[in-house]
Amino acid sequence: MVEALRLRRRAKTTLLITKFFLKEDEAKITIPQKVARFTARRPRACLSVVLVFSVIMSFIAFHFGDFDITADNKGWRSRGTLIANREMQNDVILRMRQKLFEDTDGSAWYDVENTVVRGYVLLEDRDEGINSDGEDQEGESGESRNLRSLQSLFDGCDAKKYYGNILAKSSNLYATYKTEAKSQTPSKSILEPDALFEICEAEAATHATLEENGVCGGCTSSNQCLPPHSLILVLKLHLNLDLDMSCSELKERYTESVQESFTNELVECTQEILENFDPTTRSYGETTKCPILFLPSLVDTEFGVDGNSFLRHSSSYYVTYEIAKEDLYEVRPLYAYTDESIVTAAYDTLSEDQNDIYIDSVLMTDMALALGSLTITVLAMGIHTRSVWLTTIGVLQIILSVPLSYFVYYFIVGLKFFPFLNFIGVFVAAALGADDVFVAVDKWKNARLENPSSSTQDIAAIALPDAAAAMLLTTSTTAVAFFATTICPVTPILCFALFCGLMIMFNYFLNILLVFPALCLYD
Numbered sequence: 001m002v003e004a005l006r007l008r009r010r011a012k013t014t015l016l017i018t019k020f021f022l023k024e025d026e027a028k029i030t031i032p033q034k035v036a037r038f039t040a041r042r043p044r045a046c047l048s049v050v051l052v053f054s055v056i057m058s059f060i061a062f063h064f065g066d067f068d069i070t071a072d073n074k075g076w077r078s079r080g081t082l083i084a085n086r087e088m089q090n091d092v093i094l095r096m097r098q099k100l101f102e103d104t105d106g107s108a109w110y111d112v113e114n115t116v117v118r119g120y121v122l123l124e125d126r127d128e129g130i131n132s133d134g135e136d137q138e139g140e141s142g143e144s145r146n147l148r149s150l151q152s153l154f155d156g157c158d159a160k161k162y163y164g165n166i167l168a169k170s171s172n173l174y175a176t177y178k179t180e181a182k183s184q185t186p187s188k189s190i191l192e193p194d195a196l197f198e199i200c201e202a203e204a205a206t207h208a209t210l211e212e213n214g215v216c217g218g219c220t221s222s223n224q225c226l227p228p229h230s231l232i233l234v235l236k237l238h239l240n241l242d243l244d245m246s247c248s249e250l251k252e253r254y255t256e257s258v259q260e261s262f263t264n265e266l267v268e269c270t271q272e273i274l275e276n277f278d279p280t281t282r283s284y285g286e287t288t289k290c291p292i293l294f295l296p297s298l299v300d301t302e303f304g305v306d307g308n309s310f311l312r313h314s315s316s317y318y319v320t321y322e323i324a325k326e327d328l329y330e331v332r333p334l335y336a337y338t339d340e341s342i343v344t345a346a347y348d349t350l351s352e353d354q355n356d357i358y359i360d361s362v363l364m365t366d367m368a369l370a371l372g373s374l375t376i377t378v379l380a381m382g383i384h385t386r387s388v389w390l391t392t393i394g395v396l397q398i399i400l401s402v403p404l405s406y407f408v409y410y411f412i413v414g415l416k417f418f419p420f421l422n423f424i425g426v427f428v429a430a431a432l433g434a435d436d437v438f439v440a441v442d443k444w445k446n447a448r449l450e451n452p453s454s455s456t457q458d459i460a461a462i463a464l465p466d467a468a469a470a471m472l473l474t475t476s477t478t479a480v481a482f483f484a485t486t487i488c489p490v491t492p493i494l495c496f497a498l499f500c501g502l503m504i505m506f507n508y509f510l511n512i513l514l515v516f517p518a519l520c521l522y523d
Contacts, residue, residue: 037457039460040459041457054404067418096108097282154226154227169321172320172349172350174317175346176345177316190343191263197251198338199231199232200251201336202336202337206347209335213327213330217322225318230298264309269294273287299311299314329357332354381395381437381438389522390519393518394433397433397437400514401503406418415498425499428503432474432507437511440467448523472508480501482501
């Protein structure tokens with residue numbers, strides 16, 4: 001009996017000592033190890049909760065966050081910068097200039113100062129006050145009085161298209177010319193015979209191409225188009241020549257005396273316009289010294305100033321505003337260019353439709369290459385992990401980092417502008433996300449190789465803190481670099497830097513919350 005009591009006391013003492021040392025061991029376990037063991041004990045629950053939460057937040061971000069990728073190539077969408085704000089003010093004043101000019105009680109200025117205008121006015125939206133025939137709604141312009149004498153020269157075409165602001169329509173094709181484009185000190189003027197001849201040849205060939213493909217207008221016949229508005233047309237009218245005259249014949253008629261008189265007339269015309277120009281109404285009234293159909297856009301800003309007769313830049317306008325921009329773009333490879341020995345030519349519409357369509361086509365090619373790079377990343381993850389399960393979770397981690405970052409970007413930071421540049425950051429996140437998966441898998445496999453008989457909880461307690469610390473170094477340095485870029489005042493760059501930094505952070509968190517439970521299940 002006494003021996004039994006002695007044995008019972010000894011067992012109780014041993015139990016108390018064991019519990020004491022167990023508590024001491026538990027006290028030495030760090031918080032990351034406790035989190036790892038908790039995750040390893042309930043991997044399915046942890047994985048399910050994180051997935052459900054991420055999907056809900058992603059739905060809120062995309063559905064209520066007005067997610068829209070803005071592929072803007074016009075330049076003035078650099079919101080928030082000083083130059084963008086000034087351009088916005090300029091656009092508002094342009095739209096309101098007539099009311100502001102006639103304002104007597106200050107109401108127009110009050111509206112401008114107190115009415116919030118969102119977005120930026122595109123060029124095509126400035127065609128206000130112009131009717132479909134190209135006349136100003138306040139009445140026939142002074143130049144229109146020449147229509148009676150001009151109309152007979154344009155058989156089957158409407159010469160009225162040359163008046164009003166029809167030529168300023170944003171979808172009209174225009175060609176710009178520059179002499180000796182690569183020279184800092186050009187010696188050739190566009191008004192010299194050789195330069196005019198090159199422009200004439202290119203203009204005639206482009207006009208013929210547009211007519212053949214039915215992508216120009218101004219005439220009743222479907223295979224005929226109004227001649228382009230340019231210095232060539234002004235010169236022919238100045239010399240009372242046939243509008244169908246060839247460029248070679250025009251060059252012969254363009255003698256030295258004709259060149260001198262034509263140049264002098266253009267200089268006098270430009271000087272008159274400069275003297276009469278009213279910046280408030282942006283008009284220069286009636287002109288008495290200008291040749292028929294002359295517009296200031298046919299010469300550059302330095303021409304005529306202080307008697308300057310050297311002209312380096314000019315343009316040609318083709319009446320194409322009624323043609324679909326896609327149809328016009330299809331004949332783009334057929335445009336005629338100069339041989340660039342004297343004059344260099346470039347084509348686009350006033351709203352840069354040709355450039356936008358080209359950029360969109362290039363983007364599609366780039367997208368295919370980008371998808372190819374993502375495919376290679378997924379394959380690399382599959383080869384490295386040798387597990388479809390781990391590869392799937394790794395890809396899911398990268399995908400979910402995008403909407404979760406957008407949630408913070410839109411709802412917490414408050415940025416509403418999402419430029420296309422942000423989308424490029426997805427590939428940065430994909431690369432770093434895959435790298436995090438590689439680190440997590442390698443740490444787990446190394447821990448398992450060193451402790452083949454240990455439990456999943458023990459392996460998690462070893463691998464998770466080690467991997468989390470290693471990934472934290474690369475994540476923090478990369479994210480800080482992107483966040484530091486947000487000091488840039490150019491808004492698209494600021495948005496890109498912030499969005500990339502957020503995606504890198506969420507890649508790190510999701511790697512711990514998704515990949516490690518998946519590794520526990522995999523083990």
